[in-house]
Amino acid sequence: MDMSLPQRFVEVSISSLKKLQTRPIQLNQQVFQQESINQEDLYMLQSSQRLVPLNPRTIETTIAAVDTSSIKLGETSRGIIIAIRGTAIWKRSHRYGYIRVGPFIFHITEENMKEIYSTLQKTYFPEQTTSSTGFTQIPTRMANLLEKWLQASLVQTISDGIILFDGSLTAGTPDTPTHQLREILAAARKMGNTILAFTKTTTLRFNGYIITDTLLNQKPPCLIEMSDLKTKPPLVLLGDVYVAKLTIGNYAFRLDIDKEIPSQQKIEAVERLIGNDLLRQSYPETLRLAHILCTFTANEVIAMQHFIQQKYGLKMLNRPDMHRLLFGPYGKGENSYEAI
Amino acid sequence: MKLYKKEGNIAQILSFPNENAEKGDYLLIEDCEEGKALIVQVIDVQFANIPGVFEELLRSLPDGGELIQGEDIDPLEIAPHITYIQDARLLICKIRATVESGGENLSPSSSWLPSRSQSLIKKLPISTLLKLAKVDGKLPITLGGTKEASLLTIDATALDGRLNIITGKKETGKSHLSKLLITSLLQYNATVVVFDLNGEYGGLGMTSDGKRNPYYTKIHVLTPSQNFKVALKQLHLNVLLGILIHALHLPGTSTREFRRIWQFLKEKSSLTLHELGEAIRNWNCNQNVRDALFSRYYALVNSGFFTDNTAEAMLLEECLFKSREEGGAIIINLRNTSAIDRQIVVEYVLGKLVELLTSWKLKAVFLFAEEAHLYLRETYWDDIVTRMRHFGIFTTFITNQPDTIRDNIYRQADNIFLFNFTNENDLEVVSKAARVDAETVKSIARDLPPQHCLALGKVVKDFPIVVKVKALDVKTMGETRLFFL
Numbered sequence: 001m002d003m004s005l006p007q008r009f010v011e012v013s014i015s016s017l018k019k020l021q022t023r024p025i026q027l028n029q030q031v032f033q034q035e036s037i038n039q040e041d042l043y044m045l046q047s048s049q050r051l052v053p054l055n056p057r058t059i060e061t062t063i064a065a066v067d068t069s070s071i072k073l074g075e076t077s078r079g080i081i082i083a084i085r086g087t088a089i090w091k092r093s094h095r096y097g098y099i100r101v102g103p104f105i106f107h108i109t110e111e112n113m114k115e116i117y118s119t120l121q122k123t124y125f126p127e128q129t130t131s132s133t134g135f136t137q138i139p140t141r142m143a144n145l146l147e148k149w150l151q152a153s154l155v156q157t158i159s160d161g162i163i164l165f166d167g168s169l170t171a172g173t174p175d176t177p178t179h180q181l182r183e184i185l186a187a188a189r190k191m192g193n194t195i196l197a198f199t200k201t202t203t204l205r206f207n208g209y210i211i212t213d214t215l216l217n218q219k220p221p222c223l224i225e226m227s228d229l230k231t232k233p234p235l236v237l238l239g240d241v242y243v244a245k246l247t248i249g250n251y252a253f254r255l256d257i258d259k260e261i262p263s264q265q266k267i268e269a270v271e272r273l274i275g276n277d278l279l280r281q282s283y284p285e286t287l288r289l290a291h292i293l294c295t296f297t298a299n300e301v302i303a304m305q306h307f308i309q310q311k312y313g314l315k316m317l318n319r320p321d322m323h324r325l326l327f328g329p330y331g332k333g334e335n336s337y338e339a340i
Numbered sequence: 341m342k343l344y345k346k347e348g349n350i351a352q353i354l355s356f357p358n359e360n361a362e363k364g365d366y367l368l369i370e371d372c373e374e375g376k377a378l379i380v381q382v383i384d385v386q387f388a389n390i391p392g393v394f395e396e397l398l399r400s401l402p403d404g405g406e407l408i409q410g411e412d413i414d415p416l417e418i419a420p421h422i423t424y425i426q427d428a429r430l431l432i433c434k435i436r437a438t439v440e441s442g443g444e445n446l447s448p449s450s451s452w453l454p455s456r457s458q459s460l461i462k463k464l465p466i467s468t469l470l471k472l473a474k475v476d477g478k479l480p481i482t483l484g485g486t487k488e489a490s491l492l493t494i495d496a497t498a499l500d501g502r503l504n505i506i507t508g509k510k511e512t513g514k515s516h517l518s519k520l521l522i523t524s525l526l527q528y529n530a531t532v533v534v535f536d537l538n539g540e541y542g543g544l545g546m547t548s549d550g551k552r553n554p555y556y557t558k559i560h561v562l563t564p565s566q567n568f569k570v571a572l573k574q575l576h577l578n579v580l581l582g583i584l585i586h587a588l589h590l591p592g593t594s595t596r597e598f599r600r601i602w603q604f605l606k607e608k609s610s611l612t613l614h615e616l617g618e619a620i621r622n623w624n625c626n627q628n629v630r631d632a633l634f635s636r637y638y639a640l641v642n643s644g645f646f647t648d649n650t651a652e653a654m655l656l657e658e659c660l661f662k663s664r665e666e667g668g669a670i671i672i673n674l675r676n677t678s679a680i681d682r683q684i685v686v687e688y689v690l691g692k693l694v695e696l697l698t699s700w701k702l703k704a705v706f707l708f709a710e711e712a713h714l715y716l717r718e719t720y721w722d723d724i725v726t727r728m729r730h731f732g733i734f735t736t737f738i739t740n741q742p743d744t745i746r747d748n749i750y751r752q753a754d755n756i757f758l759f760n761f762t763n764e765n766d767l768e769v770v771s772k773a774a775r776v777d778a779e780t781v782k783s784i785a786r787d788l789p790p791q792h793c794l795a796l797g798k799v800v801k802d803f804p805i806v807v808k809v810k811a812l813d814v815k816t817m818g819e820t821r822l823f824f825l
Contacts, residue, residue, distance in 0.1 A: 006413060006415065009415075010415040010416070013415075013416065014416075089408075089410075095409070096408045096409070096410075097408070097409050097410055098408060098409075098410035098411070099410065099411050099413065100410060100411070100412045100413065100414075101413045102413070102414070102415075103414075103416065103418055104415070104416065105416060105418075289408070292399050293399065293408075293410075297391075297392030297393075297395045297396050297399075298390075298391030298392030298395075299390045299391060299392035299393050299396060299422065299425050299426060300392065300396075300418075300422055301392075302390070302391075302392075302425050303418060303421040303422040303424065303425045304418055304421070306421050306424070306425060307416065307418050307421045310421075
C-alpha cells in the first residue's frame with residue numbers, strides 16, 4: 001500500500017498545528033458529525049424501469065467497504081480546527097478486519113486552506129487540478145481525498161471481491177474528478193472486483209416520487225434498474241443506477257454499479273453481496289461498520305481537544321451562544337446552521 | 341483534579357487516571373482567594389460520565405460479541421488521549437471539615453463553596469490530617485499503618501469513658517485489634533476485664549513462641565469452676581439475686597422466700613451450699629416455691645462455680661485490686677462454659693464490678709465483651725450505655741453479627757472499629773452509628789481487606805481513617821478446631 005498520502009497528511013497536520021501555538025481555541029457549542037450532502041443534477045428522460053429479482057449466492061466472496069469522516073473541533077481567531085479519519089473494512093470467511101487511518105488534525109485558515117489542500121491532492125493525484133474550495137467545504141473535501149486514497153488502495157489490494165462505496169458513482173464534481181473515479185473503477189475491474197456504491201439519501205425522483213420509494217411494495221431481495229438517466233455537464237455517471245431493496249421492510253437505497261461491467265455480472269455481484277454479508281434494513285453491515293469505525297464519538301472529540309491543548313498549549317474558550325442567550329430554550333444555537 | 345459538583349456535604353471531583361485516588365483517601369480542596377480549604381474523603385470512585393463512551397464500547401463489539409481484528413494507524417497518537425478521557429474518574433467525596441487560617445482552625449462546616457475554576461485539589465496525607473485534627477495525645481496507642489505507611493496513633497483517653505464497638509465479618513482481625521487495645525491499655529496501668537468466649541485472650545501474657553512478655557504478670561486468666569469459684573459467704577445478696585432472677589429466671593414470690601432463707605443463714609453464719617440446700621428442704625413454704633428454689637439451687641451447684649471451700653474460692657476482687665495499682669487484665673475464660681453457667685458467671689462479674697465501683701473501691705474498668713448477646717441479659721444493654729458508664733464501666737463490644745447489638749448502642753457508640761463486611765444487612769445495621777454517615781460505612785467497609793479497619797469516632801476526631809492493624813507478638817489461642825488438619 002502506498003502510504004505517501006497519509007504521510008503527507010501527518011506532515012501537513014503537524015505543520016498547520018504548530019502555527020497556532022498559544023492561540024485560544026473556541027469550542028464548538030454543538031459538535032456534530034460530517035454528513036456528505038449528495039446533491040446531483042440528475043434527471044430521467046423517460047419512465048423506463050426493469051424489476052430484477054435476486055437470488056443470494058453464497059459463493060465465498062470478500063466484501064470490503066470504505067468510509068471517511070470529518071469533524072470540526074473548534075475555531076481559532078484565524079480559522080478552524082478539524083479532524084479527519086478513514087476506515088477500510090473487509091469481511092472474509094465470516095470475520096471482519098479493518099484498517100483505520102487517522103485522526104489527522106488540521107488548523108485551516110483562509111491563508112493556508114488552498115496550500116494544504118493542493119499539497120495533499122498533489123501527493124496522490126498529481127494530475128488533478130485544484131479547484132477553488134470554500135472554507136466550509138474544506139473538511140468534506142479533505143475527507144474525500146482520504147476516502148479516494150483508501151478506495152484506490154483497497155481496489156488494488158483485494159481481488160474478486162465486492163467493494164462497497166458510500167455515495168454514488170457520479171463523477172465530475174470538485175470532490176470526485178471524472179478521471180480519478182474512472183481510474184479507481186478500472187483498477188477494480190483489473191483485479192476482478194465489482195464496485196457497488198450505496199447512497200443513503202437521494203434526491204432523484206421518478207413521477208414526482210423519490211426513486212427509493214418506488215420499490216417499497218416489491219418482494220425483496222430485488223433491484224429496479226433505472227435506465228435513461230442523464231446528467232447535466234460536467235457531471236458524468238460512471239455507474240448504472242438501481243434502486244435496491246435487499247431485505248424485508250420499508251428500506252430501499254440507490255445503488256450505483258460500475259457501467260463498464262456486463263449486466264449479468266452486475267446482478268451477480270449484488271447476489272454475492274446478499275449471500276456473503278449481513279444485511280439489515282437493506283444496508284450491508286460491512287458498509288455500516290466502515291461508517292461506525294470512522295465516525296467520531298463525543299469522547300474522541302474531547303480527547304482530540306485535550307491533545308491539541310496538551311501538545312500545542314491551546315487555551316479552550318467557550319463563547320456564549322447568542323441564540324441561547326437571546327432566546328433561551330427557543331434558541332437552537334448558531335452552530336446548528338453551520339455546515340462543515 | 342477538578343471540582344465538578346457539590347451537593348449537600350457531597351463533593352464530586354473529576355480525576356484522571358494518573359491522579360491516583362482511592363476510597364478512603366483524603367483530599368484538600370484549597371481556595372486560595374477565600375483563604376479556606378475543604379477536607380473531603382473519597383467514599384466512592386466511579387467512571388466519569390463521558391459522552392460517547394457507550395458508542396465506543398458498542399463499536400468495539402459489533403461482530404456477534406467478538407472483537408473486530410484491525411489495525412489503527414494513528415500517527416498523531418491520539419489513542420492514549422482517548423483512553424485517558426475514557427478512564428476519567430469521578431470521585432464521590434464526603435466533606436469532613438473546613439480548614440481556615442493556615443490550618444489553625446478546623447471546623448466541621450461545609451456551608452461555603454470553593455471556586456470550581458480556581459480551587460487547587462491535592463491529596464492530603466493522613467499524617468498531615470492527623471496533625472491538623474490533633475489526633476495525638478499523652479497516652480498514644482499505635483493502631484497500625486495507614487495506606488501511606490504513616491502510623492495511626494490514637495490517644496488512650498479517647499477510649500476512656502467511651503462506648504466502643506469492634507465489628508466485622510469472621511477472620512478479618514477483630515480479636516487481634518481488641519488484643520492490641522487491651523495490651524496498650526495495660527501499658528497505661530488500666531484495669532481491663534475481658535469476657536473471653538472462645539478462650540482467645542489467655543495467651544496475652546506470652547509471646548508467639550511461648551515466652552513471657554512484659555504483660556505476663558498483668559494477665560489473670562480466670563476459668564469458671566476451675567480456678568474461678570466463689571463461696572456463698574463472699575457473695576452479696578444482690579449479686580446472687582441478680583443471678584437467680586436474670587440468669588435463672590426465678591419468679592418474684594420465690595425470690596422473696598430466697599431472700600428470707602439467705603437472711604436466716606446469714607444470721608446463723610452458715611452461708612454454705614450444703615446449708616442452703618438443707619434450708620430450702622426444711623423451709624416452711626409452698627411446695628411450688630420450694631420446687632422452684634430447688635431447681636435454681638441445683639443449677640448453682642451443677643455450675644461448679646460455687647464452692648463451700650473458701651481456700652478454693654478465687655477472689656475476683658483480689659485480681660481487680662491488684663490491677664488497680666499497676667494495671668491488669670482479668671480474662672474470664674468462658675470457652676467451655678454452658679450457656680446458663682455463662683450467664684451466671686457474667687451476672688456475678690458484672691454485679692461484683694458494680695458493687696466495687698459504687699463503693700469507689702475501683703476507679704474504672706475497661707470491659708471487653710465478645711459476642712455479648714450470648715451471655716448479656718436484655719436489660720444490661722441499656723444499663724451499659726447509661727448507668728454503667730457512670731459507674732465507670734467502659735465497654736467495648738466485639739462481634740461478627742452486628743445485628744445482635746441493639747440500635748441504641750450503635751447510636752451512642754463513641755468509637756467504632758469497622759472491619760470488612762460484604763453483607764448489605766450487616767452494613768445497614770452498622771450505618772446506624774451516629775458518629776458516621778451511612779454512605780461512608782457502606783462504601784468503604786465493603787472493600788476493606790483483612791486486617792484493615794475503618795476507625796470511626798472520637799479516636800480519630802471524626803475523620804474516618806482506614807488502618808492496617810499492626811502485628812502483635814502474643815500467643816494465639818482459641819483457634820478454630822479443624823477436621824482435616
